[in-house]
Amino acid sequence: MRVKQDMPDISLATVYNCLDTFVQCGLVRQVVHERGATRYCANTEEHHHFYCDECHGTYDIPAAPSVSRFVFQVPAGFVVRHFEIVFQGLCPKCFAKRSESAEYP
Ligand SMILES: [Zn+2]
Ligand SMILES: [Zn+2]
Structure with missing residues (x-):
């Protein structure tokens, strides 16, 4: 939502691709919970x-x-x-x- 304020045309797929890259670089951790949506945690x-x-x-x-x-x-x-x-x-x-x-x- 915050990115959309500056870049209204950005797609959700691009956001998730970036997040995947952050995960691979160890900048954020993917947090998966069986009953909730996937979240990303910046606490390393x-x-x-x-x-x-x-x-x-x-x-x-x-x-x-x-x-x-x-x-x-x-x-x-x-x-x-x-x-x-x-x-x-x-x-x-x-x-x-x-x-x-x-x-x-
Ligand atoms: Zn509560
Ligand atoms: Zn966390």
């Missing part, structure tokens, strides 16, 4: 994602340095290049809304 630090069930927002969760891939039993022969933990639940805003309406999760 090692981190995980939290998905809110209510507002469908995606939030970055910093990676805990103590949680290494070695806590998972990765079978021999697999080379781990990246792993991500997916958190799912309510963001603080949506949790507050629920509490107000006395409808606890």
Whole structure:
């Protein structure tokens, strides 16, 4: 939407092609969630994602340095290049809304 303000004729395909290139260059990370649209995250630090069930927002969760891939039993022969933990639940805003309406999760 922001690019369209300066370049009204740009196609969505061009935008996605650019995003794909950014992903290949390691500038952004593609974030795929089974129930949501593909998103792109510009946080290049090692981190995980939290998905809110209510507002469908995606939030970055910093990676805990103590949680290494070695806590998972990765079978021999697999080379781990990246792993991500997916958190799912309510963001603080949506949790507050629920509490107000006395409808606890
Ligand atoms: Zn939310
Ligand atoms: Zn992220």
